Amino acid sequence: MDVFAVVFFSLFSFACVYPFYYIFINTISDNKLSERGAVTWFPKGIHFQNYIDAFRIPGIANAAFISVSRTVVGTVLVVLSSAFLGYMFTSDTMWKKKFWYRFVVITMYFNAGIIPWYLTMMNLKLTNNFLGYILPAIVSPFYIILTKTYVESISKELREAAQVDGAGTLRVFFQIILPVSKPILSTIAIFSAVGQWNSFQDTLLLMTRESLFTLQFILYRYLQSSSSLSAIVNASSSSAAAMVAQAQTQTSIRMTVTIIVALPILLVYPFFQRYFVKGIMIGAVKG
Amino acid sequence: MGKARKAQGYKEFLLILPFIALVAVFAYFPLYGWIYSFFDYQPPLPFSWDSFVGLKWFKLLFQNQSYVNQTLQVLRNTFAMSGIALLFSWLPMFFAILLNELRNAPFKKFVQTAATIPNFISWVLVYSVAFLLMGNNGMINSVLKDWGLIARPIDFMKDSSHLWLKMWLWLTWKNLGWAAIMYVAAISGIDEGMYEAAKIDGAARWQCIWSITIPSLLPTFFVLMLLNISNMLNNGMEQYYVFQNSWNREYIQVLDLYVYNLSTSKPPVYSISTALSMLKSVVSLALLFAANGLSIGVRRESIL
Incomplete structure (x- = not known):
């Protein structure tokens, strides 16, 4: 064996x-x-010319900017909102707390389908709009369950002591809950960042303006298209790079972009593996 | 005191109200769009209340021969691929048990990291990997040629034979290591004392696995299997969308992808597509409740 x-x-x-x-x-x-x-x-x-030439591919710098922006902005917002809602849903006083908690959590189990969703986004003017990547991802029921479970495990005395000292709801949140919840928030941050970076379907459904395309999406287009991107890149390349061995081919461009898109995950994952594992564990217990 | 508490309660609610509004807009409001399946709605023409057609689209789905054939084909693909995955749902448990038997700790750690990486790359990247390895000039073809097994490259990406199995293999490549993590943790939670007692009684390694490890993992297996069954219709569209081409459409189109393809066909058939996805949602919700009912009946525990 x-x-x-x-x-x-x-x-x-x-x-x-x-x-x-x-x-x-x-x-x-x-x-x-x-x-x-x-x-x-x-x-x-x-040779490393491929990585230098990659920046000459039309649209790639912009796509990298969009991918990085949505990853950073989306992650910061979902971490803050999950921490805040997880904390608020542990309150003893909130009006109809149980109802609102269920109202949020139950959305994990259904979805209206892509067309009603697309039409909603269209009516909200979120198609061809960067906010279309951000707003729908701010509230995530699964992450809220994680933070709520975590905040419940923080001693109640700690929170109540602060409240007795006259600290309001928001001050308790920023000065006590946020710092103490760091472990769970890092887990959420890393999950959300990977999710945002890998996201493909929302670009496919919502965006037709090239300036809003993400790296994932343009990689997919390069794999599909038979048009000769390599010619464009070679034409704009310096004379040294025009050497045959370093001239771009369709394959070299596809491969280089693949590595560029995969690299952040491949580099980050081994170091953060324990956060990922912790995330799935807590989720399994309380999901 | 009571009044102050109440005021505090409203104040706290106001603080979460913006987030509740986001949920209402992005999760609940789209449900209203289900009414399009009862109307003849053809964007970009504005929606009109006069275009009410009743159950016309549902009837079309069930009576028009070409739609019926198409839907049956899509259902066949959906159940085939979900079915294969279900048949092999013991694999992650097997993976975890075998991993637990590895003696060399650094190797074990390496395997765990290597095997879970593919789970965190997107389907587009998986497709890209497949494309670059299996294409005409990819690694698979050049190795096969070097070994003299083939004379001309095989274009695996266009080849639609055994497609369900291939899709399952890619899914397994991506998910197996990660799915096993849950069992790895469950194994580490098993009481060491049981193994020691078994050893004193002279139990062999495979006997320990058979009568201690596997029975301890079965509850986890049972829950995950129920969730898989209730998700049979929801294969998602991303994997199948990226791998789809005009040579394999007949076998790759699952429900989620079909709903998408209908909405992008020319002319788009938004209403029929909405009707279909609505039926799908209702059926899968029913499956989920049935699975949960089964779980409560058998284990007295809810999976939701």
């Missing part, structure tokens, strides 16, 4: 890691070789 386990997990891990390694070594290899599929295990003819 030991041998079987080691072989099984070696193969599975290889299958999970190798594809990214393969694409990466191809992006730094001779572009003529990568186009022919001649680079499999080790990079050949190493």
Whole structure:
């Protein structure tokens, strides 16, 4: 059994890691070789021109800006709102608290479907609008459950002592709840950031203006299109890069953009793995 | 005191009111859009109350031969792919039990990190990986050629044979490691004393697994399986959307994707698409309650 386990997990891990390694070594290899599929295990003819040229792809800098903005803004807002609502829903005094809590949480279990949702967004003028990425994601029932559970575990005396001192609801929130909830909020932040970065469907449904396209979306378009982006990039490239081995091909552009889109996740994930695991654990207990 | 408390209660409600409004607008208000399935609504023409058609679209879905055929095909794909996933829903548990048997701690940790990475990349990236590895000049084709197994490259992306199985394999590649984490944690929660007692009684490793580990994991397995059953109709559209092309549409179109494709077809059929997605929502909600009822009946515990 030991041998079987080691072989099984070696193969599975290889299958999970190798594809990214393969694409990466191809992006730094001779572009003529990568186009022919001649680079499999080790990079050949190493150069980094692809990553310099990637910035010449029309629209990519803007898409990176949109992706980063929605990730940062969306994450900050959902963390604050989840912490605040999780805290407020532990209040003993709020008017009809139980009802409003259920009103929010039950939305996890249904959705109206993409067309009613799209038409709502259209009526709110949120199509072709950056806020279309942000506003629907501010309140997240699942994260609220997580923070509420966490705040409930903070000792009540701590909160009540502050209230006796005359601190209002908001001051207790900012000065006590927020700092104490850091562990759960980091978990939520990391989940939300990955979600925002990976989001694809909302661009597909809501946005037709190129200036609002995200990296995920333009990557998808590059994979679909047969048009020759490489020609545009090569034309605008400096003379040194016009060397055959470093001239862009369709494959080299697709691979380079893939790595650029995947890199933030690949770099961040191993360091934050424990936050992810913690998130799913708390969710499993209280979901 | 009572009055002050009440005032405080209203004040607190006012503080959360903006968030309640967001929920109302983005989660509840779209439900109102279900009325479009009873009207002949053709955007960008403005909606008119005079275009009421009653159950026309529902009848069309159930009586018009071409719609019936299309819907049956879509349902077949949906149930086939959900069914395959359901058949293999023991895999994460198997993965976790086997992982627990690894003796080498650094290797174990490496496996856990490597196996969970794909869960955090988007379907677009998964598609890109598939495209770049399985395309004409991808790694798979060049290795097969080097080994002399094929003379000409196979375009795996356009090939629609075994499509359900392939979609399941990509889904498993992406999710298996992550799905196993839940079981890994459950295993670490099992009382060590039970294993020690079993060892004293002379139990072999596989006996421990069979009579201690697996029975301890079954409740988790049961809950996840019920949730999977109630989600049978909701495969989501992203995976199938990115992998879809004109060669494989017949096999890849699941309900969620079909609803989307209807709304982008030319001319778009918003009303029919809304009618279908409304039926889907109602059926899956019913499935969820049935699963929950089953759970309460058998385990006296709610899964919601």
